Amino acid sequence: MFSPLEWEALRLSLRVAALSTLISLPAGLLVAWLLSRARWPGKALLDTLVHAPLVLPPVVIGYLLLISLGTRAPLGRWLQEHFGVQLIFTTAGAVTAAAVMSFPLMVRAMRLSLDAVDRGLEVAARTLGATRLDAFLSITLPLMLPGILSGSMMAFAASLGEFGATITFASNIEGETRTLPLAIYTATQTPDGDRAALRLVGLSMALAVTALLASGWLERRTRRWLSQP
16 A cells, blocks of 8 residues: 555646646647748757757756756746746746656657648648638647647656656655655665555556557547548
């Protein structure tokens, strides 16, 4: 059986992963469209920045968040003074770290799905009088739905396993930022914490596998639905 602290870590992990995915979704859709369809000088730079978390150590991302959104940083101080928002050492900070680290996976899935959409359908809609927005909402968005769902589930799974950026930016605070990966780390640093660590590792593996299976299932079901006459 799991202890109350372990259940708390599970609930917090699911909350952080869900919030980070929902917050990233609109931005991910916009960035995917900019990288796939827009033609502008800064495209290569944006592509590099978006995918940087995939190659940089998570601790580096956490430190960059710390020096940019911490209470002593200009942006972090401005958010706290004008909106009462403090990200460092809070659940909101854990959500921010998870969102930044999982964002590239979401954008990549959406971009690949958008690249596969036949632009001829959009052109045909435009010739029939549809505006760009109408064509996007009625044709492009439904056709890229498999990528949206797959990217969201991948981002959710990645957020569940985020560790380095979270512990650097949001710290390891019980009930506030101690998600499952941080709870596992805490258990390994605690005398006689091996059993708790094993339970949490098994739980984390089960959640990750379930999320990946759900991602594949949703993508297949959506593609079959879209292919129906």
